[in-house]
Amino acid sequence: MRLNEIGEFGLIKRFQKKIKNDSSVIKGSGDDCAVLKWDRLNYQLFTTDMIIEGIDFKKNTDLWLVGRKSLGISISDIAACAGIPQQAVVALGLPKNMQVNQIDRLAKGIFDLAKKFNINIVGGDISAANELIINVSMLGMVEKSKLCLRQGAKIGDLIMVTGEFGESIKGKHLKFTPRIKESRFLADHFKINAMIDVSDGLLQDLGHILKQSSVGAVIYESLIPLSAQADNPEDALCSGEEFELLFSASRDQANKIIKSSKYRFRVIGEIMPKSFGLRLVNFKNKYSKLLNQGYCAEARTGFSDKAGYGHF
Amino acid sequence: MRLNEIGEFGLIKRFQKKIKNDSSVIKGSGDDCAVLKWDRLNYQLFTTDMIIEGIDFKKNTDLWLVGRKSLGISISDIAACAGIPQQAVVALGLPKNMQVNQIDRLAKGIFDLAKKFNINIVGGDISAANELIINVSMLGMVEKSKLCLRQGAKIGDLIMVTGEFGESIKGKHLKFTPRIKESRFLADHFKINAMIDVSDGLLQDLGHILKQSSVGAVIYESLIPLSAQADNPEDALCSGEEFELLFSASRDQANKIIKSSKYRFRVIGEIMPKSFGLRLVNFKNKYSKLLNQGYCAEARTGFSDKAGYGHF
Numbered sequence: 001m002r003l004n005e006i007g008e009f010g011l012i013k014r015f016q017k018k019i020k021n022d023s024s025v026i027k028g029s030g031d032d033c034a035v036l037k038w039d040r041l042n043y044q045l046f047t048t049d050m051i052i053e054g055i056d057f058k059k060n061t062d063l064w065l066v067g068r069k070s071l072g073i074s075i076s077d078i079a080a081c082a083g084i085p086q087q088a089v090v091a092l093g094l095p096k097n098m099q100v101n102q103i104d105r106l107a108k109g110i111f112d113l114a115k116k117f118n119i120n121i122v123g124g125d126i127s128a129a130n131e132l133i134i135n136v137s138m139l140g141m142v143e144k145s146k147l148c149l150r151q152g153a154k155i156g157d158l159i160m161v162t163g164e165f166g167e168s169i170k171g172k173h174l175k176f177t178p179r180i181k182e183s184r185f186l187a188d189h190f191k192i193n194a195m196i197d198v199s200d201g202l203l204q205d206l207g208h209i210l211k212q213s214s215v216g217a218v219i220y221e222s223l224i225p226l227s228a229q230a231d232n233p234e235d236a237l238c239s240g241e242e243f244e245l246l247f248s249a250s251r252d253q254a255n256k257i258i259k260s261s262k263y264r265f266r267v268i269g270e271i272m273p274k275s276f277g278l279r280l281v282n283f284k285n286k287y288s289k290l291l292n293q294g295y296c297a298e299a300r301t302g303f304s305d306k307a308g309y310g311h312f
Numbered sequence: 313m314r315l316n317e318i319g320e321f322g323l324i325k326r327f328q329k330k331i332k333n334d335s336s337v338i339k340g341s342g343d344d345c346a347v348l349k350w351d352r353l354n355y356q357l358f359t360t361d362m363i364i365e366g367i368d369f370k371k372n373t374d375l376w377l378v379g380r381k382s383l384g385i386s387i388s389d390i391a392a393c394a395g396i397p398q399q400a401v402v403a404l405g406l407p408k409n410m411q412v413n414q415i416d417r418l419a420k421g422i423f424d425l426a427k428k429f430n431i432n433i434v435g436g437d438i439s440a441a442n443e444l445i446i447n448v449s450m451l452g453m454v455e456k457s458k459l460c461l462r463q464g465a466k467i468g469d470l471i472m473v474t475g476e477f478g479e480s481i482k483g484k485h486l487k488f489t490p491r492i493k494e495s496r497f498l499a500d501h502f503k504i505n506a507m508i509d510v511s512d513g514l515l516q517d518l519g520h521i522l523k524q525s526s527v528g529a530v531i532y533e534s535l536i537p538l539s540a541q542a543d544n545p546e547d548a549l550c551s552g553e554e555f556e557l558l559f560s561a562s563r564d565q566a567n568k569i570i571k572s573s574k575y576r577f578r579v580i581g582e583i584m585p586k587s588f589g590l591r592l593v594n595f596k597n598k599y600s601k602l603l604n605q606g607y608c609a610e611a612r613t614g615f616s617d618k619a620g621y622g623h624f
Contacts, residue, residue, distance in 0.1 A: 001412045011438060014416065018423045021432040024398060034434035036399060036451075039351065048401040048449050049437050056439070086336060087348060089360040091447050100313045104326065111330045120333040122346035124624050125361050126323060127368070130443065135403050137360050137449030139348075312436050 012312040029312050030212070031149050032080035032197060033140070043147055045140040047077040047311075053132040057174065063102050065174040066134070067109020073199070074138035075117055075178035076243045077311075080197040081149065082187035083142035085180065087120045090136055093129025106134070117180060146187035148195035148247065153213035157193055157271040158254035162263065163244040165202055165237075166230025173241035182263045183245055190257055195247035200310055201240045201296050207278060209248065216276035219269030221283050233283075238296035324624040341624050342524070343461050344392035344509060345452070355459055357452040359389040359623075365444040369486065375414050377486040378446070379421020385511070386450035387429055387490035388555045389623075392509040393461065394499035395454035397492065399432045402448055405441025418446070429492060458499035460507035460559065465525035469505055469560035469583040472569065474576070477514055478542025478551045485553035494575045495557055502569055507559035512622055513552045513608050519590060521560065528588035531581030533595050545595075550608035 003011065021028045026043055027035035033045040051073070053059055057066050071088065078085045090110060094103065114121050119138070153159075162182050179197070186192050194213055196205045202224065210217055226236045248271055249257060257265050272279075280288040315323065333340045338355060339347035345357040363385070365371055369378050383400065390397045402422060406415065426433050431450070474494050491509070498504050506525055508517045514536065522529055538548040560583055561569060569577050584591075592600040 002408075003406055003410045003412060003415065004408050006412055011412075011415070014412075015419060015436065015438075018419060019433055021434065022430070025432050025434055028432065028434040029436070031435075034399070034401065036434070046399065046401060046434060046449075046451065048403045048435070048447070050403040050405055050439050050445070050447055052405055052439055052441050052445070055441065087346065087358065089346065089358060089449055091360045091362040091449075093362055093364055093445065094315055096314075096316050098315045100315060100318055100323075100326075103315065103323070107327060107330060118334070120337050120340065121331050122333065122337055122340040122348070122358060123343075123360070124327065124341070126327075126622060126624060127362050127364055129364050129367065129445075133362070133364075133405065133441075133445055135360070135362055135447040135449075137358075137401055137403075137447075139358065139451075310438065312438060 012310065015312045027149060032077040032311065033083070035081070035147065038141065042141050042143055045078055045081050045083045045142055047074050048135065048137040049073040049077070050133065050135040061174065063106040064109035067106040068113045069174050070134035070136050071110050071113045071119070072176060072178050072243065074136045075113070075180060076197045076199070078138060078140040079178050079180045079183040079245065080195055081142055082146050082183050082192065082195065083140035084184065085117055085119050085138055085140045087122045088114065088136055088138040089122060090124040090134065092124065093127045093133030095131060096128055098132070148187065148192050149212070150194055150196050150209050151212040153194035153209050153215050153248040153271050154250070155215055155271050155273055156251060157248035158251055158267045159206070159217060159219060159246070159248050159269040159271060160254060160257065160265050160267050161225065161244055161246050162265060163242070164225040164227040165198070165242050165244065166235030166239045167227035168239045168241045170229040176243040178243060179245045185263060186247065186257065189260065190249060190253045193248050193250070195245060198242040198244045198246050199240055201238045202242070202246065203237045203291060203296055205246055209246070210278060214274050216272040216274050216278055217269055218272055218276070218279050218281060220281045223266065223268045225266055324622065327624045339461060344389040344623065345395070347393070347459065350453060354453050354455055357390050357393050357395045357454055359386050360447065360449040361385040361389070362445065362447040373486065375418040376421040379418040380425045381486050382446035382448050383422050383425045383431070384488060384490050384555065386448045387425070387492060388509045388511070390450060390452040391490050391492045391495040391557065392507055393454055394458045394495050394504065394507065395452040396496065397429050397431050397450055397452045399434045400426065400448055400450040401434060402436040402446065404436065405439045405445030407443060408440055410444070460499065460504050462506055462508050462521050463524040465506035465521050465527050465560040465583045466562070467527055467583055467585055468563060470563055470566035470579045471518070471529060471531060471558070471560050471581040471583060472566060472577050472579050473537065473556055473558050475554070475556040476537040476539040477510070477554050477556065478547030479539035480551045480553045482541040488555040490555060491557045497575060498559065498569065501572065502561060502565045505560050505562070507557060510554040510556045510558050511552055513550045514554070514558065515549045515603060515608055517558055521558070522590060526586050528584040528586050528590055529581055530584055530588070530591050530593060532593045535578065535580045537578055
């Protein structure tokens with residue numbers, strides 16, 4: 001059997017089955033970050049992301065954007081857990097004939113974004129490679145009381161998002177700013193029950209929250225903020241690498257979040273019992289069928305279709 | 313200017329120049345691990361290593377060995393700092409036509425070695441790739457009093473090693489067991505002034521200790537343990553990916569280390585003033601000229617010559 005026959009989730013499950021962790025691990029595989037014991041009040045967050053030329057970015061992309069993206073993906077994972085990014089290591093696979101000024105451009109993208117978020121680049125590894133590969137591993141911290149995971153969504157919660165959806169392929173996957181400020185604003189002032197960043201696509205990532213929280217949901221197509229850059233409305237549901245936050249909070253908290261005018265958060269639906277499944281109310285105000293994994297089969301995730309197999 | 317013109321050290325320096333860290337970082341770029349603040353008594357260690365098919369291992373290598381190597385390199389980095397490995401994340405780039413049973417074999421190599429060293433695999437990332445890529449990032453801990461870095465070697469120290477040298481290319485680069493037990497034994501019972509693991513080659517890695525400790529050294533070719541598998545004596549000095557420990561301790565401590573018979577440690581030379589440089593006493597008992605970087609230019613580092621550009 002070949003890799004492309006078992007698919008993303010089959011592969012990820014294969015790895016997860018092998019994992020047995022000790023008590024230093026609060027939450028291992030299966031969320032945006034691993035959550036590790038730290039001290040009395042705080043947890044440590046740990047995440048890793050690999051991007052590859054021709055898969056996650058085109059060959060002739062400005063390497064400043066590529067460097068920025070490589071760090072930004074991990075920062076977004078930390079944001080999804082409501083944490084503060086702190087340190088990162090960067091492993092590079094570099095083609096031997098690469099120009100030194102291109103490497104400098106790549107490094108500038110990494111270090112510029114690191115500076116913006118006060119992240120220490122504490123080391124790395126450089127290898128020869130056939131194409132450009134960048135792997136970032138990042139540490140962060142989060143107060144125990146503020147940690148957000150995919151699990152924890154409650155029936156009756158409102159489902160909310162930052163930003164607009166559907167323009168990843170138009171360049172957002174290279175130019176996004178990870179939602180650390182928004183995430184910390186939420187965690188500092190409100191009670192968020194579940195959170196994830198949209199890397200696989202809004203529907204797919206909502207599916208992760210529902211599965212890990214053992215709940216269902218209804219979302220309203222008319223409420224989902226579609227980017228003016230998007231090609232068609234379906235992109236709002238299926239476009240990956242948007243790096244926006246998707247979260248749920250009680251109706252009371254959600255109302256307070258909307259009234260706080262510091263950042264723009266929008267309600268897109270509501271958490272329902274598990275038996276309800278995941279249903280979409282479409283533009284004609286009709287309930288769709290149950291939405292399953294196949295719904296977005298032809299949608300793009302970031303630059304290239306089905307390129308990223310995702311976290312495990 | 314192309315990458316292969318500025319060379320390994322030129323490239324690494326380029327990155328290091330850009331790095332500015334805050335007080336959470338005890339030791340950033342430039343050692344086997346980054347050293348981070350942890351608690352009153354302990355530091356956290358953080359390291360990353362990428363290996364790539366065709367560069368760090370041949371295409372048809374048993375993937376159990378490849379998985380093992382990918383984790384082993386980072387464990388060896390933690391050993392070089394006298395720490396205990398604790399958690400790791402694993403990012404994989406997998407060719408789309410890869411067989412699932414091959415992926416299982418790779419995972420088994422990773423998880424078998426993780427189990428042996430009580431390391432928690434707390435998550436990862438899976439991407440499509442043109443060739444197999446494995447990136448491991450690892451956390452560990454070390455008591456403040458036991459931390460070993462490349463800096464700290466003192467004039468008069470004896471220079472010591474674990475194991476034998478020169479058989480990396482014969483398979484040791486895939487089959488080594490990281491020297492955690494030996495490293496912890498040393499740190500628990502003795503005062504080690506400087507330590508590194510031999511990934512670039514004995515001479516090159518001794519050079520790292522000398523540079524960061526601002527000292528020189530003399531080593532005795534007749535004292536360097538040459539593996540029976542080695543092709544020629546020069547391999548003992550130049551063979552990379554041996555993953556043995558290279559360290560220095562005072563003459564008094566060194567004598568006690570040798571008398572302790574739990575593990576085999578061998579003296580290969582002595583730390584000298586910086587002005588002495590690095591000199592080899594050859595088999596004819598004559599001082600060689602100063603040894604410089606060029607000495608091992610034709611030696612192999614692990615599987616393929618000059619493939620790994622090394623840590624930064």
